[in-house]
Amino acid sequence: xxxxxxxxxxxxxxxxxxxxxxxxxxxxxxxxxxxxxxxxxxxxxxxxxxxxxxxxxxxxxxxxxxxxxxxxxxxxxxxxxxxxxxxxxxxxxxxxxxxxxxxxxxxxxxxxxxxxxxxxxxxxxxxxxxxxxxxxxxxxxxxxxxxxxxxxxxxxxxxxxxxxxxxxxxxxxxxxxxxxxxxxxxxxxxxxxxxxxxxxxxxxxxxxxxxxxxxxxxxxxxxxxxxxxxxxxxxxxxxxxxxxxxxxxxxxxxxxxxxxxxxxxxxxxxxxxxxxxxxxxxxxxxxxxxxxxxxxxxxxxxxxxxxxxxxxxxxxxxxxxxxxxxxxxxxxxxxxxxxxxxxxxxxxxxxxxxxxxxxxxxxxxxxxxxxxxxxx
Amino acid sequence: xxxxxxxxxxxxxxxxxxxxxxxxxxxxxxxxxxxxxxxxxxxxxxxxxxxxxxxxxxxxxxxxxxxxxxxxxxxxxxxxxxxxxxxxxxxxxxxxxxxxxxxxxxxxxxxxxxxxxxxxxxxxxxxxxxxxxxxxxxxxxxxxxxxxxxxxxxxxxxxxxxxxxxxxxxxxxxxxxxxxxxxxxxxxxxxxxxxxxxxxxxxxxxxxxxx
Numbered sequence: 001x002x003x004x005x006x007x008x009x010x011x012x013x014x015x016x017x018x019x020x021x022x023x024x025x026x027x028x029x030x031x032x033x034x035x036x037x038x039x040x041x042x043x044x045x046x047x048x049x050x051x052x053x054x055x056x057x058x059x060x061x062x063x064x065x066x067x068x069x070x071x072x073x074x075x076x077x078x079x080x081x082x083x084x085x086x087x088x089x090x091x092x093x094x095x096x097x098x099x100x101x102x103x104x105x106x107x108x109x110x111x112x113x114x115x116x117x118x119x120x121x122x123x124x125x126x127x128x129x130x131x132x133x134x135x136x137x138x139x140x141x142x143x144x145x146x147x148x149x150x151x152x153x154x155x156x157x158x159x160x161x162x163x164x165x166x167x168x169x170x171x172x173x174x175x176x177x178x179x180x181x182x183x184x185x186x187x188x189x190x191x192x193x194x195x196x197x198x199x200x201x202x203x204x205x206x207x208x209x210x211x212x213x214x215x216x217x218x219x220x221x222x223x224x225x226x227x228x229x230x231x232x233x234x235x236x237x238x239x240x241x242x243x244x245x246x247x248x249x250x251x252x253x254x255x256x257x258x259x260x261x262x263x264x265x266x267x268x269x270x271x272x273x274x275x276x277x278x279x280x281x282x283x284x285x286x287x288x289x290x291x292x293x294x295x296x297x298x299x300x301x302x303x304x305x306x307x308x309x310x311x312x313x314x315x316x317x318x319x320x321x322x323x324x325x326x327x328x329x330x331x332x333x334x335x336x337x338x339x340x341x342x343x344x345x346x347x348x349x350x351x352x353x354x355x356x357x358x359x360x361x362x363x364x365x366x367x368x369x370x371x372x373x374x375x376x
Numbered sequence: 377x378x379x380x381x382x383x384x385x386x387x388x389x390x391x392x393x394x395x396x397x398x399x400x401x402x403x404x405x406x407x408x409x410x411x412x413x414x415x416x417x418x419x420x421x422x423x424x425x426x427x428x429x430x431x432x433x434x435x436x437x438x439x440x441x442x443x444x445x446x447x448x449x450x451x452x453x454x455x456x457x458x459x460x461x462x463x464x465x466x467x468x469x470x471x472x473x474x475x476x477x478x479x480x481x482x483x484x485x486x487x488x489x490x491x492x493x494x495x496x497x498x499x500x501x502x503x504x505x506x507x508x509x510x511x512x513x514x515x516x517x518x519x520x521x522x523x524x525x526x527x528x529x530x531x532x533x534x535x536x537x538x539x540x541x542x543x544x545x546x547x548x549x550x551x552x553x554x555x556x557x558x559x560x561x562x563x564x565x566x567x568x569x570x571x572x573x574x575x576x577x578x579x580x581x582x583x584x585x586x587x
Contacts, residue, residue: 226473226565228524279470283527367527374406374535375527376520376545 008032009166010120012111013061013069015054017188018126018169020061021177024184025168026124027065034118035062036070038111040078040102057188064185072114074106081105087212090239093269094345099153100359104296108157108165122164129154129356130170131162138162140298140356145173152314155349155359156296213239218272220251223265224282227256235274238267243365244285244341249276263341283367283375286338292348292360294329299357301329308357310335310350312342318351331360385571385578387431387561389448392568394422394435394554395479396451397444399471402547403464406530410540419550420507424500426493431561434554445583452576467529474524475548476565479555481522488518512542515549 011023013035026033037058039051055071062069082101089096107125115123128143129151140162143149157165169177181189209215215237222230232254235241240248245264254262258278265284266275277285290312295301302325309318310333319339324332333348342365350357367375401415418440425434435441447468449455482488495514499507526548534540567575 224474224524224527225470226477228474228477281529374530374541374544375525376402376515376541376548 006030006032007121008034008119009122009124010034010036010070010115010118011124011168012107012115012126013037013058014126015051015057015188015191016126016193017181017186017191018128018177018193019058020126020186020188021172021180021184022124022126022168023061023065023067024180024186026166027067033065034068034070034120036072036111036115036118038106039071039073039075040106041075057191061186061188070118072111074110074114077110078102078106081109089345090209091213091269092345093238093267095242095343096345096361097153097347100156100347103154104156104158108154108161112161112164116164120164122166123161124166124168126169127154127167128169128172128174129167131165131167134355137299138165141170142351142354142356143167143169144171148174151351151356152311152347152349152359155298155356156347157298158296159298162298209239210237213237215239216272218274220249220274220276222257223275223277223284224279225277227254230256232257232276238269238272238274241267241274242341243267243343251276284365285341287342287365287367288335288338289366290333290342290348290362291326291364291366292331292333293363295331295358295360297358301325308350308352310339310348312339312346312348312362316340323350330363384562385574386582388558388563388567389445389575389578389582390431390435390441391554391558391561391563393441393444393448395444395472395475395551395558396447396468397441398422398547398551398554399475400443400447400468402528402544402551403468403471403530405540405544405547406528406535407464409531409534409537410543412543416508416543416546417504419546420499420504420511422550423496423511423546423553426496431557434557445579449576449579449583452572452579471526471528471548471551474526475551475555476558476563477524478519478522478526479552479559482519482552483556483559488522491518508542508546511549512545515545519549519552 009026009031011019011026011033013019013023015037023033023035035058037055041051059069082098082105085101086096086098112123127150128145128148130141130143132139132141140151140154140157142151178189217234217236218238219231220233220235222228222232233249233251241264243264243266246261249262249264251262260278262276262278263280263282263285264274265277265282267273268275302323305322305324307320307322310321310323311318316339320336321339322334324334326332342362344362344365346362347359348362349359398419401412401419405412418436421436422434425436428434492514495510499510499514502510528535528544
């Protein structure tokens with residue numbers, strides 16, 4: 001990471017250990033550093049705002065580093081641009097990814113713009129990714145720590161923000177970050193990583209969503225095999241399931257079925273049905289072709305088909321694929337081998353080795369035209 | 377067991393062998409591609425036999441059910457293929473199960489059966505290539521939309537070949553026709569697992585006539 005002498009850098013502080021060490025690294029580099037804490041969510045069901053506790057942690061870090069701390073409330077933007085969309089997609093039976101959306105719309109959208117208005121030359125966050133150069137252009141690369149690489153979640157960030165973005169942790173591994181936090185005397189050095197959906201933190205996700213969604217129970221039916229179409233249980237609401245999911249289905253001892261695991265094969269919203277299978281090679285679970293909505297490119301939008309690698313989930317190996325541009329910046333993607341269960345609503349993220357090329361939401365999974373398969 | 381019961385089981389075996397044989401042929405087309413004109417001829421004859429006097433009449437000449445009977449024998453005696461063919465066996469077994477499920481549904485679906493009957497009557501009087509095209513369309517319009525949907529696995533080149541797919545559907549239509557026949561003869565899923573010895577004895581009785 002290189003900074004220009006005394007350029008003003010505003011770092012997003014979340015109250016966690018990663019952004020604290022990002023701020024520390026910037027201060028040590030000699031930059032003029034200020035911090036910005038954002039509120040995305042007002043309060044949880046208990047009436048206490050978790051963000052307030054995070055803000056206290058962020059403020060403690062700023063006191064130790066002797067840097068100013070700004071705060072901004074983006075909860076209205078978050079609800080309008082991320083949460084509403086998230087609920088709509090869930091209601092439509094999809095599996096949306098609010099973290100990718102949050103980075104695109106909030107952290108590298110309104111938050112980024114706000115930081116520039118505060119006079120920032122560049123904006124930094126505690127993500128594990130790297131900004132470098134490729135073809136004389138700023139480019140996004142995977143983080144050095146393969147276990148923490150967060151480029152998947154950043155892949156839809158606006159290309160225009162790359163030149164003014166810093167990821168101080170891009171070359172670090174998590175253990176090193178915690179050690180640096182401990183050495184610096186940050187109280188947050190042992191704070192657990194946040195998991196799950198960023199706006200609800202550690203709370204019960206399903207319970208939280210019941211406040212917002214129609215979560216009618218419905219039938220669980222078998223897809224494929226000798227029991228095809230058979231009713232074998234009741235689901236808790238389609239929003240709670242993802243294609244490929246194996247745990248939490250509550251299916252055991254189905255008459256006539258093998259004692260092997262069940263997987264979610266599909267969801268049909270029209271009849272509120274969850275389809276499950278015991279066949280690991282079920283066509284829906286081994287699909288190799290998908291189409292996307294408009295792609296957010298971090299490179300010049302390709303006009304011809306090309307080969308690269310892609311992943312359809314966070315923390316999975318990228319799989320070689322062929323990407324064919326369609327109308328309206330949509331794409332058809334064909335993988336050389338099944339990339340694992342593809343869930344509509346998730347993002348497919350494209351890579352050229354370590355370089356992240358862009359991301360697009362998965363609109364439709366093709367099972368009928370998969371090479372080596374034909375539905376007759 | 378009296379003679380009548382023996383005949384019933386023999387008929388079930390013939391019909392089941394038909395299901396297995398045509399599912400096997402569909403699989404082989406998906407894996408190895410075209411050819412097999414004789415197999416397509418047999419499939420058409422089985423489909424065209426809409427008003428037979430006996431079950432045996434559906435299959436016509438001696439030798440027309442050889443592969444199906446051999447497949448059924450292998451399943452009933454538990455003699456598995458070698459390791460290389462285990463995946464094939466698994467896939468074929470899945471297709472057979474799906475065909476039998478489709479046949480059970482179709483048997484009580486007068487509207488779809490009527491549509492198929494019209495198409496079969498048209499195909500009977502058409503040249504072979506046209507007959508296959510008519511039956512292909514009939515399959516797509518009437519059977520493809522039903523669950524379970526049959527998803528064949530095989531060679532991507534063959535499965536993407538518009539010349540080969542109509543023949544795949546022809547074989548599957550013949551398999552479904554045999555599946556309906558199996559149900560008409562009293563065939564039931566539990567008997568496949570619970571009456572293996574009786575079925576094997578019936579297989580021996582019919583084997584000399586049809587292989």
